[in-house]
Structure formats: C-alpha cells, structure tokens
Amino acid sequence: MNPMTKTILVRLFAIFTLLIANFAHAQLRVEIAGVGANQIPIAIAAFGDESIAPSQISAIVKADLARSGYFRIIDTGNVMTENTPVNYADWKGRGANAIVVGSVSRLPDGRFDVKYRLFDTVRETQLSSMALSSQPQYIRVAGHKIADDIYLKLLGVPGAFATRIAYVTKSGREYRLEIADSDGEGVQVALRSNEPIISPAWSPDGTKVAYVSFENRKPVVYVQDLVTRKRTVVANFKGSNSAPAWSPDGSKLAVALSRSGSTQIYVVNADGGNLRRLSNSAGIDTEPQFSADGQSIYFTSDRSGGPQIYKMSASGGDARRVTFSGAYNISPRISPDGKYLAYISQRSGKFQLYLLDLSNGQEMRLSDTARDESPSFSPNSKYILYATSEGGRGTLAVVSVDGNVRQRLSLQAGDIQEPKWGPFMK
Amino acid sequence: MRTLTSVFILSSALLLAACSSTKLDDKAPVVDHSASGADARSVGTVNTGTDPLNDPQGVLAKRSVYFDFDSYVVKPEYQSVIENHAKYLQSHKDRKVIIQGNTDARGGAEYNLALGQKRAEAVRKSMSLLGVSESQMEAVSLGKEKPKALGNDESAWAENRRADIVY
Numbered sequence: 001m002n003p004m005t006k007t008i009l010v011r012l013f014a015i016f017t018l019l020i021a022n023f024a025h026a027q028l029r030v031e032i033a034g035v036g037a038n039q040i041p042i043a044i045a046a047f048g049d050e051s052i053a054p055s056q057i058s059a060i061v062k063a064d065l066a067r068s069g070y071f072r073i074i075d076t077g078n079v080m081t082e083n084t085p086v087n088y089a090d091w092k093g094r095g096a097n098a099i100v101v102g103s104v105s106r107l108p109d110g111r112f113d114v115k116y117r118l119f120d121t122v123r124e125t126q127l128s129s130m131a132l133s134s135q136p137q138y139i140r141v142a143g144h145k146i147a148d149d150i151y152l153k154l155l156g157v158p159g160a161f162a163t164r165i166a167y168v169t170k171s172g173r174e175y176r177l178e179i180a181d182s183d184g185e186g187v188q189v190a191l192r193s194n195e196p197i198i199s200p201a202w203s204p205d206g207t208k209v210a211y212v213s214f215e216n217r218k219p220v221v222y223v224q225d226l227v228t229r230k231r232t233v234v235a236n237f238k239g240s241n242s243a244p245a246w247s248p249d250g251s252k253l254a255v256a257l258s259r260s261g262s263t264q265i266y267v268v269n270a271d272g273g274n275l276r277r278l279s280n281s282a283g284i285d286t287e288p289q290f291s292a293d294g295q296s297i298y299f300t301s302d303r304s305g306g307p308q309i310y311k312m313s314a315s316g317g318d319a320r321r322v323t324f325s326g327a328y329n330i331s332p333r334i335s336p337d338g339k340y341l342a343y344i345s346q347r348s349g350k351f352q353l354y355l356l357d358l359s360n361g362q363e364m365r366l367s368d369t370a371r372d373e374s375p376s377f378s379p380n381s382k383y384i385l386y387a388t389s390e391g392g393r394g395t396l397a398v399v400s401v402d403g404n405v406r407q408r409l410s411l412q413a414g415d416i417q418e419p420k421w422g423p424f425m426k
Numbered sequence: 427m428r429t430l431t432s433v434f435i436l437s438s439a440l441l442l443a444a445c446s447s448t449k450l451d452d453k454a455p456v457v458d459h460s461a462s463g464a465d466a467r468s469v470g471t472v473n474t475g476t477d478p479l480n481d482p483q484g485v486l487a488k489r490s491v492y493f494d495f496d497s498y499v500v501k502p503e504y505q506s507v508i509e510n511h512a513k514y515l516q517s518h519k520d521r522k523v524i525i526q527g528n529t530d531a532r533g534g535a536e537y538n539l540a541l542g543q544k545r546a547e548a549v550r551k552s553m554s555l556l557g558v559s560e561s562q563m564e565a566v567s568l569g570k571e572k573p574k575a576l577g578n579d580e581s582a583w584a585e586n587r588r589a590d591i592v593y
Binding site: 196198214219238239240242243261262263284286307344351 | 524526532533534535536537539540541543544547564565566567568569571572592
C-alpha cells in the first residue's frame with residue numbers, strides 16, 4: 001500500500017482506539033422507576049449564558065430534582081437570570097409553587113461564576129440565592145450544589161446531589177473500583193485488578209476509600225487515597241481480613257479478621273497500627289458499622305444460630321440483639337440521622353432490602369427483587385443505594401426510605417456491585 | 427533379491443573365514459563374554475522432581491474438600507484428601523499451603539467470606555490434628571467471589587461449597 005493510505009489507516013486506528021478507550025469508562029445509566037407520593041411543582045428557567053460552560057446548569061438542576069422523586073419539573077421555555085423580574089401570579093397560574101432562575105459568566109481567571117435565585121410563587125418571596133465560582137472541570141458540582149440548596153429550602157433536608165458513589169464493576173476477568181457522581185456522570189477508575197474487590201468504604205472526608213482486595217490470593221484490607229493513589233495496607237494478618245468501616249472521626253477502622261481462628265471484629269488505626277479486638281464470640285462476628293455518633297457498632301453475628309444483627313459499644317463488650325424477624329439478617333447499615341437500620345433479610349428464599357424504624361421497631365420491606373445486597377444510605381438519610389440483580393446481571397438501585405422513589409443504575413456490559421454512597425463534601 | 431542376499435552372506439562368510447586368526451573348531455570351549463565388563467556398561471536412570479506433588483495421577487492431585495449446604499464439617503469421604511496432604515507436609519517441612527474456603531453464590535459477600543473461612547479452618551484444624559505445624563498452613567476465605575462453577579442451580583452451588591489446598 002502507498003504511504004498515504006498507510007498514514008490514513010494509522011490515523012483511523014488511533015481515532016478508533018481513542019473511541020474505544022472512552023467507552024471503556026462505561027457509562028452508568030440512571031433510570032427513574034418510581035416517584036414520591038407528593039411532588040412539588042417547580043419551574044426551572046434556562047440560565048443566562050449557560051452554554052458557555054461545559055455543562056448546562058439548568059439541565060443538571062432539572063435532572064437532579066426530577067430524579068429525587070419529590071419534584072415535578074415545569075420548563076419555563078426561556079432564559080431567566082437572577083435579574084429578570086418574576087411575575088409571581090403568572091407562574092402560580094401555570095401551576096408552579098416555586099421558580100428557579102440564574103446565570104453563568106466567565107471570570108478573568110477562567111473559572112465560571114454561577115448565580116441563582118429560588119422564589120416561592122405562593123408566598124411571593126425569595127427563598128434563597130447563591131453565587132458559586134467553579135473551575136471548568138467542576139461545573140457539574142456547581143449545578144448539583146444549587147439542586148442541593150433547592151432541596152433543602154423546599155423539603156427541609158439537605159440535598160445529596162453533590163455527592164459521589166463508589167462501586168465495583170466486573171467485566172470479563174477485570175474488576176474495577178469506580179467513583180461516579182451520584183447522577184452516574186463523571187466515572188473515574190480508582191483501582192483495576194484481575195482479582196475481586198469488595199466492601200468499599202468512604203472515609204468521612206470523602207478523599208479516601210478502604211476496600212478488600214484479593215490480589216494476594218487472600219482478602220486484605222487497603223486504604224487508598226483517591227487523589228494521590230497512595231495505598232496503605234491496613235490489615236493483612238494471618239487468615240482473612242475484611243469488612244472495613246470508618247469511625248466517624250476518620251481516625252480508625254473497624255474490621256473483621258479471622259486471625260484468632262474465627263471471624264471476629266477488631267478496630268485498627270487508619271494507618272494499620274494499634275490493633276484491638278472488640279468482639280468475643282465462638283462463631284462469626286462481621287460487618288461492623290459505626291453509628292453516626294461513633295459510640296456504637298452494629299454488626300452481624302451468628303452467635304444465636306443463624307446470622308442476626310447486634311449492637312455493642314464502640315469499645316466492645318456486651319452486645320444487644322437488634323433483629324428478631326426471620327432467620328437470616330445481615331449487612332446492617334445505620335442511617336446518618338440514627339433513625340433507621342437498613343439490612344438484607346432472607347425470607348422465603350429471597351434476599352431483600354428491609355428497613356427497621358429504630359423508634360418503634362417497625363420493619364418494612366423496601367424491594368421486590370430477590371438478590372439484594374450491600375445497602376448504603378445517602379448522607380442525608382433519605383435514600384438507600386443497593387446492589388441487586390436484573391436479567392441475570394448485577395445492577396444498582398436506589399429507593400427512598402418511604403419506599404416510593406425508585407431508580408435503576410446499570411451498565412451496558414458487565415456486572416456492577418458493592419455500592420457505597422459517599423459523604424457530603426465541601 | 428534373495429539370490430543377491432545369499433551371495434552377499436556367502437561372500438561375507440568366506441571373507442570372515444579368510445580374516446579370522448582362529449580356526450573355527452567345534453571342540454573349542456564356548457567362552458561366555460557376558461559376565462566380565464557387561465555390568466560396567468549398564469545405565470541406571472535417576473529422576474529428579476519425582477515429587478509426588480507433581481504426579482497428576484497421584485493421591486496429592488486431589489486437593490479439594492467439598493461441603494454440604496451451610497456446613498463446615500469435613501465429610502468422611504474427604505478425610506483421605508486431608509490425610510494425604512498432611513502426610514506430605516510432615517515430610518516436606520519446607521512446603522507451605524494456603525487453604526482457601528469458598529461458598530456458593532447465595533447471600534451477602536462479607537457473611538459468605540466468614541462462612542468460607544469456617545470451611546478453610548475446618549480443613550486446617552484437621553491437618554493440625556494430624557501433626558502438620560501451624561507455620562506451614564494459612565486458612566483464608568474467598569467467600570463467593572471466585573466460583574468455579576457459574577450456574578444458578580444446586581450442582582453449581584455444590585461445586586462451589588469447597589475448600590482448596592493450594593501450594
């Protein structure tokens with residue numbers, strides 16, 4: 001072939017591999033599968049000059065609020081900035097209880113300045129306003145922060161849109177620990193391995209993830225700094241090391257170790273030092289989880305026969321049983337506000353997500369699927385992210401604690417599992 | 427062809443008869459040459475690496491112990507697997523094994539990791555009772571993370587309820 005054809009072919013090949021590389025960061029698809037019983041109708045305008053930024057702010061706000069299940073989005077059909085006069089009667093007439101307006105401008109240093117206002121059309125008053133400056137690569141975070149503010153002002157609970165999730169994908173022989181925004185965008189790969197990765201756990205400040213890796217032919221607990229990529233071995237004692245859970249102050253991790261001959265709960269400093277044993281039973285004690293105040297640890301134990309959920313002081317000692325329905329209750333997760341316990345229960349052969357109201361002991365089943373695992377609360381305690389199986393493939397799902405709002409998160413190819421919702425970050 | 431061969435043999439015989447310095451004599455004693463110097467020419471074979479561990483037909487080729495559902499009891503039919511490897515480890519003190527416990531796919535990852543650990547531990551304890559030293563063994567779990575059989579039925583599950591002795 002002549003040199004020109006060769007050059008063209010080489011160039012085409014380079015483009016082809018680039019495209020493949022982009023698709024290799026597989027897109028996480030988010031679908032709304034259920035909405036809240038009551039939805040606040042809210043009008044959202046296009047923001048002034050928002051197309052100068054890499055992502056459209058109003059589109060992010062609309063998608064976040066729609067996905068939350070508690071808002072019905074009304075398109076204004078035009079641009080309204082923070083200076084555009086608002087005709088309250090007009091918007092009330094169009095069915096909107098609230099209206100969102102704003103603008104985007106470019107700062108001399110290259111950052112974007114995003115301004116927004118939230119108005120209550122019924123009370124005819126401004127509810128909120130914000131100005132955020134954002135580097136181009138973080139423009140989506142600015143959009144999410146506006147949505148968080150709207151959620152807070154209208155529902156009384158902080159929004160969790162500007163948060164991230166961690167999860168493990170399995171495709172062929174490759175396992176990946178990935179981090180994505182809570183809307184499934186901005187996927188980044190934190191770890192690639194030919195051996196399984198399980199139990200990711202976010203540090204309270206959201207900069208590190210602990211996880212269990214099987215790269216040494218046995219389970220070992222690592223802590224990885226997401227920014228610097230530095231890895232620290234936190235637990236590699238004789239036997240199996242797993243189930244890392246951070247204390248709320250980020251100074252230590254509870255882990256499950258089999259070094260004594262049976263799987264028991266220990267606590268260790270975040271750098272791997274100062275190991276102390278916390279549980280002392282003859283069988284299996286695992287899956288420790290600190291309460292938000294750091295005073296208690298919930299865990300799974302089979303000390304009464306089948307696995308049940310127990311609670312003990314964060315310094316160890318006597319444990320009190322928490323679950324009494326069903327013969328198999330695992331994976332305890334305590335909501336950040338301390339009101340609920342989420343867990344997986346096996347009933348009639350199905351493994352399903354359940355919620356226990358800790359104030360009155362009432363139990364509610366939250367899913368209709370049969371192979372649920374790894375529940376994880378959003379940091380505002382309103383939603384639970386969990387792993388499930390659909391069409392024979394591992395997918396993720398989100399459900400609100402009232403059971404009404406539902407989302408499905410899936411990959412085009414491969415399985416997705418072991419999800420963990422990250423904390424609030426600045 | 428036959429005629430040619432006969433001629434060849436005949437002429438060779440005549441030539442040999444001509445060359446020989448000894449007269450062929452029926453009465454001459456038959457000397458047995460095989461006794462002296464023949465042993466010095468035999469070659470015996472030495473096999474390095476006849477480590478019984480590497481014999482695909484040997485008993486040590488079996489390295490898995492299977493378990494019933496929700497059980498960590500080593501069934502009698504697998505006792506021989508444990509005994510064979512225990513014997514080997516006792517006579518090869520430099521060898522170490524990692525015993526990996528597995529579970530079937532049903533249930534949570536961490537709880538299954540602990541169940542798999544119980545299976546590995548049961549095998550380790552049995553070998554320890556047979557005299558294998560602690561320093562030669564480590565019991566770990568792979569839980570349900572590395573299934574050998576990928577189906578969603580009892581035969582696949584039974585294949586995965588297993589502890590493997592890995593050198």
